Amino acid sequence: MHNVVREQRLADLRERIATIERRPLLGEGMALPGDRTGAGGQRNAVLKAPPGLLHEVFADEQRNAGAALGFALGLARPLLTPARPAILVLQLGHETEEAGLPYGPGLSSFGFDPAQLILGRLNNPAELLWAVEEAIACRAVAAVVAEVLVAPKALDFTNSRRLALRAASSGASVLLVRYGQVRESSAARLRWRISPAASQAPPFDARAPGGARFQVVLEKGRLGTGLLEAGIEFLLDWTADGFQPAQGGEAAGGRRDRSRPAVHGAPSAALGDGLSQAG
Amino acid sequence: MALHLPRWATDCLRRAEPSIAALSVPFALYERQKGAMRLVELDERARAAGLFETQSLSDARAVCPTLEVREIDRPFIEAAFAEFADWHSYASPIVSVLDHAAAYGDLGLDITGASHLFGGEAQMLGKVTERLETLGIAVTGAVADTLGAAWALAHFNPAGVIEGGLADVLAPLPVAALRLEGAQVDGLVQMGLKRIGDLYGRDRRALAARFGASLILRLDQALGDIEERLEPRLPPPDFFVERRFADPIALLDDVLLTAHDLALRLSSDLERAGLGAQSFHLFLYRVDHKVMTLTVKAGRATRDPAHISRLFAHRAERLGGEYDAGFGIDMIRLAASTTSGLGEVQVGAFETKDGTADLDRLYDRMASRLGPEAISRIKFVDTHIPERAMRLEPAIAPTPSRPEAAPNPNLPRPLRLLPRPEAIGVIMAEVPDGPPRGMIWRRVRYDFRKASGPERIAAEWWTSADLVESSRGLAAPPDNAVLFDAGAVTRDYFVVEDDGGRRFWLFREGYYRPENEPCWFMHGFFA
Numbered sequence: 001m002h003n004v005v006r007e008q009r010l011a012d013l014r015e016r017i018a019t020i021e022r023r024p025l026l027g028e029g030m031a032l033p034g035d036r037t038g039a040g041g042q043r044n045a046v047l048k049a050p051p052g053l054l055h056e057v058f059a060d061e062q063r064n065a066g067a068a069l070g071f072a073l074g075l076a077r078p079l080l081t082p083a084r085p086a087i088l089v090l091q092l093g094h095e096t097e098e099a100g101l102p103y104g105p106g107l108s109s110f111g112f113d114p115a116q117l118i119l120g121r122l123n124n125p126a127e128l129l130w131a132v133e134e135a136i137a138c139r140a141v142a143a144v145v146a147e148v149l150v151a152p153k154a155l156d157f158t159n160s161r162r163l164a165l166r167a168a169s170s171g172a173s174v175l176l177v178r179y180g181q182v183r184e185s186s187a188a189r190l191r192w193r194i195s196p197a198a199s200q201a202p203p204f205d206a207r208a209p210g211g212a213r214f215q216v217v218l219e220k221g222r223l224g225t226g227l228l229e230a231g232i233e234f235l236l237d238w239t240a241d242g243f244q245p246a247q248g249g250e251a252a253g254g255r256r257d258r259s260r261p262a263v264h265g266a267p268s269a270a271l272g273d274g275l276s277q278a279g
Numbered sequence: 280m281a282l283h284l285p286r287w288a289t290d291c292l293r294r295a296e297p298s299i300a301a302l303s304v305p306f307a308l309y310e311r312q313k314g315a316m317r318l319v320e321l322d323e324r325a326r327a328a329g330l331f332e333t334q335s336l337s338d339a340r341a342v343c344p345t346l347e348v349r350e351i352d353r354p355f356i357e358a359a360f361a362e363f364a365d366w367h368s369y370a371s372p373i374v375s376v377l378d379h380a381a382a383y384g385d386l387g388l389d390i391t392g393a394s395h396l397f398g399g400e401a402q403m404l405g406k407v408t409e410r411l412e413t414l415g416i417a418v419t420g421a422v423a424d425t426l427g428a429a430w431a432l433a434h435f436n437p438a439g440v441i442e443g444g445l446a447d448v449l450a451p452l453p454v455a456a457l458r459l460e461g462a463q464v465d466g467l468v469q470m471g472l473k474r475i476g477d478l479y480g481r482d483r484r485a486l487a488a489r490f491g492a493s494l495i496l497r498l499d500q501a502l503g504d505i506e507e508r509l510e511p512r513l514p515p516p517d518f519f520v521e522r523r524f525a526d527p528i529a530l531l532d533d534v535l536l537t538a539h540d541l542a543l544r545l546s547s548d549l550e551r552a553g554l555g556a557q558s559f560h561l562f563l564y565r566v567d568h569k570v571m572t573l574t575v576k577a578g579r580a581t582r583d584p585a586h587i588s589r590l591f592a593h594r595a596e597r598l599g600g601e602y603d604a605g606f607g608i609d610m611i612r613l614a615a616s617t618t619s620g621l622g623e624v625q626v627g628a629f630e631t632k633d634g635t636a637d638l639d640r641l642y643d644r645m646a647s648r649l650g651p652e653a654i655s656r657i658k659f660v661d662t663h664i665p666e667r668a669m670r671l672e673p674a675i676a677p678t679p680s681r682p683e684a685a686p687n688p689n690l691p692r693p694l695r696l697l698p699r700p701e702a703i704g705v706i707m708a709e710v711p712d713g714p715p716r717g718m719i720w721r722r723v724r725y726d727f728r729k730a731s732g733p734e735r736i737a738a739e740w741w742t743s744a745d746l747v748e749s750s751r752g753l754a755a756p757p758d759n760a761v762l763f764d765a766g767a768v769t770r771d772y773f774v775v776e777d778d779g780g781r782r783f784w785l786f787r788e789g790y791y792r793p794e795n796e797p798c799w800f801m802h803g804f805f806a
Binding site: 082197207 | 634635637638640641642644645648649652653654655656657658659665668669671674682685686688689690691692693694695696697698699721723728729730731774775776778779780781782803804805806
């Protein structure tokens with residue numbers, strides 16, 4: 001008799017914990033279509049990383065620079081709050097010739113108010129690192145996106161560890177956008193590998209390119225149990241509400257394993273480790 | 280106060296070049312004038328040997344066989360004199376080069392309200408000239424109520440300080456002391472008017488008619504009937520504080536510590552006036568008569584001493600190897616300009632947490648360490664031409680420009696734009712004026728799967744290209760690049776997607792014509 005009550009209470013508590021834990025990050029919406037619309041009729045965005053982390057966003061080749069910057073900005077946008085209204089995008093000045101400058105009108109079609117973004121063009125990697133550190137020390141900066149086309153020597157483990165610690169103590173995220181297939185040891189909490197994916201054609205025009213779609217692999221670290229563990233490949237669309245799992249159509253590019261669903265159909269109860277503690 | 284340096288040209292070369300300083304023979308500078316080489320500057324030994332200006336070089340060599348000569352480098356000497364003049368602002372903030380007679384050699388200092396710092400006008404004059412003489416620079420100086428009188432006395436009768444009774448003092452001086460032109464002096468001497476005193480009481484209208492109105496003007500200026508103002512070389516700052524050192528200092532750290540102390544004093548001065556400033560200048564006066572200037576700018580008016588000194592610390596870091604204290608720095612002045620009203624601000628426990636103020640400070644620090652152009656805001660420009668639709672404005676611009684309306688976000692615009700469109704080779708489609716099937720860009724081939732367009736962007740015939748402010752900080756294009764005239768051609772833009780899902784923004788230059796090969800350019804990348 002007594003045992004039954006205890007077990008019921010235990011089950012109740014377990015359920016409550018599961019609810020708390022699954023709340024943060026990877027949308028419940030994926031497994032439960034009914035939950036996708038949030039309170040304001042908006043879809044809950046997936047992939048909301050907590051603030052104060054050092055990310056590395058890798059793209060295989062420099063010609064994927066558009067996708068890499070887009071993904072990094074997409075990760076940074078949910079971090080904007082009234083108290084932290086700015087994102088800094090830092091590049092090396094001579095590399096903008098090759099990779100292009102973030103373009104104001106393009107940013108506003110991507111969903112940013114360009115007043116939220118500050119561009120920095122630095123002369124050398126040492127200045128870049130200094131600028132990143134200085135920027136995350138400021139309590140009004142939400143995130144710093146720093147891009148290097150060619151990995152500089154200065155960006156070694158020691159420096160990445162320092163950036164990770166500074167980011168954790170200040171609460172501003174750092175997103176290092178890098179290129180190539182070589183991975184050095186770094187203290188980044190999360191490492192993403194990004195490539196562009198064939199977009200879904202807009203309605204009424206099958207031959208036109210659609211919105212931004214990313215093929216994302218989390219190579220290191222994890223966000224939530226089950227779903228976003230290292231090594232799983234999934235497709236994300238960038239929408240006005242943030243990242244959404246890719247929907248229907250000819251979703252995948254050539255290389256992708258079509259047998260796998262776009263996002264692992266894990267049960268939502270399995271979601272969520274201590275994302276709230278991740279920062 | 281007027282200072283006259285009769286042998287500046289030779290003195291400054293002597294200081295600049297050790298080989299000249301080591302000479303023990305007469306030294307002179309010559310200049311080619313109408314095909315002849317004539318002496319223009321002599322040192323004291325050459326003068327003692329009986330040489331004189333405008334003497335031809337061969338005559339001079341005959342008189343004095345050991346004479347050492349160089350050709351005169353006027354721009355160098357004038358620049359050295361300008362620097363030398365700036366250095367004199369250690370004595371008084373208003374210093375000017377008096378170029379009435381020659382482009383170098385005469386300095387004017389407005390010492391009103393500054394002489395008491397030296398213990399009086401005579402002491403000040405003594406200190407200033409003594410300092411130059413120990414440097415090996417010949418100098419004569421005079422202090423008088425008017426600049427004209429001081430100039431005249433410095434040149435012709437260096438009598439020290441004259442107070443009142445200018446007319447009597449000037450009367451025995453030759454008319455050349457009035458800063459007149461050569462022809463005017465010759466004319467006056469011809470008429471027997473050799474001294475300034477001879478001009479007193481003459482019919483002014485007759486004098487003006489015969490010798491020009493400038494004679495009367497100079498006479499009145501010298502006697503103080505007409506006020507004459509110095510045009511300072513360095514704009515006089517609204518607020519400044521300074522510190523002199525008994526012994527010269529050289530270490531950058533010491534300089535920065537002093538800057539911090541000065542910032543504290545400046546800040547209380549500004550607070551008393553209810554002002555904040557946006558630019559701060561640190562003048563370092565070196566012992567060897569040079570001035571180093573460090574300038575930092577703030578995005579919003581400030582008077583926070585910690586912030587100001589941190590900006591200077593960052594600025595000094597950017598200085599790197601350029602910092603050269605020479606033989607030491609014996610005075611530092613911190614000046615504030617571009618002041619504007621700044622009310623009292625609550626700091627400490629009841630401080631309002633203002634994120635934008637934090638950001639402004641961050642941009643100030645970054646700009647002082649990395650240069651003002653390094654950190655910029657995105658500003659829209661109301662134009663259809665894509666590369667002109669965005670402008671980068673320094674984040675610390677003192678007056679941010681009025682924001683223009685954002686462009687239509689429904690138009691396809693890339694996330695990154697190449698600073699200059701790059702020429703590409705295209706594989707054309709079946710439809711001649713349609714989108715291409717593929718391209719070769721940076722020697723890599725891309726096959727397109729999807730495309731949309733064209734979006735036609737016509738040239739803006741109503742603006743000429745040179746009226747448009749181009750975005751800053753871009754290097755000059757390489758010579759062999761295929762260029763197009765941004766303001767002159769119509770462009771057809773296409774959004775294309777290749778088999779890997781990369782989305783590019785391409786355009787064809789001009790209208791499609793069957794007879795000529797169209798030029799294609801790559802302009803941007805979508806996410």
